[in-house]
Amino acid sequence: MSAEALVLRNVRFPGGGGSAGGSAAGSLDASGQALHDVQLRDGRISAITPAGQGARLGGADSLRADSLDAAGRFLIPGLWDHHVHFTQWVIAQRRLDLAATTSAAEVLQLVRGALAADPSLGQGSAEGAGSGVVGYGFRDGLWPDLPSLSSLDEATGSVPVGLISGDLHCMWLNSALQSRLGVSTDASGLLREADSFAVMDQLQDPAALTPEIYRQTAEAAARRGVVGIVDFENADNISQWPMRTAAGVDSLRVEVSVWPDRLQSALLSGISTGDVLDEQGLVTMGPLKVISDGSLNTRTAWCWDPYPELDLMHPHSCGMQTVPMDELREVMRQARDGGISAAIHAIGDRANSAVLDAFEALAMPGVIEHAQLLSWADIPRFARLGLTASVQPEHAMDDRDVADAYWAGRTDRAFPLDALTRAGVPLRLGSDAPVSALDPWVAIAAAVSRSRDGREPWHPEQRLDPATALAAATRGGTGGVSHQVSEGAVADLALVESDPLAGADPSGSGLREMGVSATLLGGRLTHDGIS
Structure with missing residues (x-):
């Protein structure tokens, strides 16, 4: 269908009401709800009229307009996933899935099974760490047994094996892979935080990351109503995404981030937040991304209170800073002065306090990513400083048990979505894919229900109403009515x-x-399950 002119006939709007602008009254369907025709032209909504009561395209243009009968379906702004690691999401779906494991023993059983099913994995390669087994998704926070280098070596022998935790902040490596990559661990076989990130980068096979794989992954997101993502991949996003859209990966808008090691290059090029980076106008410059602390499952989120019963593998009793605060402020200042906004990862309550201090000292607007555990006194500071909280509600479902264990007595202020909203803090919903699925409906459902898998809601007082959750997953609307x-x-x-x-x-x-x-992107169908 043409992207220049399209009429969506017989649509309904959520909540039984009209649109934000245009005619709110229309013809009625069998249930008494108003139906509308929505006319799209040159990538914008040109008119909203009562269904069947004429078009505003006018004359011959009206005859040339394509038409799609929505048959009473509900029209909403396209959805955004405001926190994605897109390459990791692409890769994770092609790695050994460890998400359902509940112990080190179960992980080792899956690895043995993968090696037995495909003996070629053990043949190795002189070209690097691309052969062997890479798994993703284990969460060891509540395991009854401990990971160890010896047990992984016993299960894998000389085959290089690297296993990535579900939160992306930890890896379990056997001796064969450690030798190949020139790294070493203690007796646990674990690497955490920066050491782990460096190894993860070496486990990618660039030849396998074709534009076609990215295109298929983007199209899968479009099938869930997604029109845009904010990509926090630790990569050269500024160069890579324009090349992808030129190669046909064109079903999503992408706001790209820059990490500190590439910030100077971005600043020297004169790129500012909001600048368009590709010929199609799909890729725009986004924020500086900095990780200020670790994660809950890895017990490295930086908190005011210590983690209970930490063993020797976790020497930081309250978690850890991953960057000194003076360095964080300096790199944020450089970004601010160069016209680049900031999105700072902060999970523990102490990390959030420190990051709020940094934003306040710099008089700099921006986004705090995750904001999982907050001090009550810090919640109104978000609003006072003009900051946005970019949150991942499905993480509350993934982490509720480990939070109850490690943040005992504090979970009333964990993932405090309603409290943030009541304080006037703008929310953005995301997935942190691959940590959870790149599917905003999952995030919306978790925010609204605080429940999954038939369990009782976890801290239901922090639920969002559906309109607020939907608005936080979009960038549409006017006058605050963004659903x-x-x-x-x-x-x-x-x-x-x-x-x-x-x-x-x-x-x-x-x-x-x-x-x-x-799903339509600038009036162009990126997913068509109707015609």
Whole structure:
């Protein structure tokens, strides 16, 4: 269908109401809800009219417009995932899946099974660490047994094996892989934080990361109503993403980040946040990304209180800073002075306090990524400093048990989404893919229900209402009504099968499984499940 002119006929709007702009009254369907026609032209919403009551395209243009009958489906702004590691998401789906394991023994059983099923994995290669087994997704925070180098070596022999934790902050490596990469661990076989990140980068096979694989992954996101992502991959995003869109990876808008080691290059090039980086206008410059502390599952999130019963493998009793605060402020200052915003990873309450201090000292707006555990006194500071909280509600479902264990007595202020909202803090929802799935409906459902897998809601007082959650997963709308579409807005849209604002069940399963019938990017169909 043409991207220049398209009419979406017989759409409904969430909540049984009208749009933010345009006619709120229209013809009615069998249930008495208003139906509308939404006209798209040159990538924008040009008109919203009562269904069947004429077009505003006018004359011959009206005859040339393509038409798609929504048949009463609900039209919403397209969804954004505001925190993605896109290459890691691409790769994770091709690695040994360890997500369901609950012990070191289960991980070792899966690794043995993978080696037995494919003997070629043990043949090795003189070209580097690309052969062997790479697994992803284990969470060792509550394991009844401990990982060890000796047990992994016994299971794997001379085959290089590297296993990445579900939070991306830890790796379990056998001796064969350590020897190949020139690294060493203690008796646990574990690397954490910066040491782990450096090894992860070496486990990628660039030849396998083809534009086609990226295109397929982006199209899968579009099938879930996604029109844009913020990519926090630790890579040369400024150069790589324009090359991908030129090669046909064009179903998403991408806001790219820059990490400290590449900041000077970005500043010397004169790039500022918001600048368009590719010919199609899909890639824009985003923020500086800095990781200020670790993660909960790896017990490196920097907290005011110590972690209980830490063993010798975790020498930082309250977690750890991953960058000294004076260095953090300096790199943030450089970004600010060069016109680049900042998005700073902070998970523990002490890390969040320190990052808030840095933003305040620099009088710099920006985003705190994760904001998982907050001191009550820090929540209003977000709003006072004009900061946004970029949160991942599904992490609360993944981490509720480990939080109860390691943040006991403090979980009333863990993932405090409602408290942030009530304080006037803008929220953005994301996945941190591959830590959770690149699917905003999962994040929306977790935010609304605080429940998964039939369990009782975890701290239900911190649930969001559906309209707030949907708005935090989009960038559409006007006048603060960002779950609605409006005339003049960019035609980044999704047609969904049911009303995301109507009577969501307590489990959130209806939102998690939301049917998406079509997705449009600038009026161009990137997913068409109707025609």
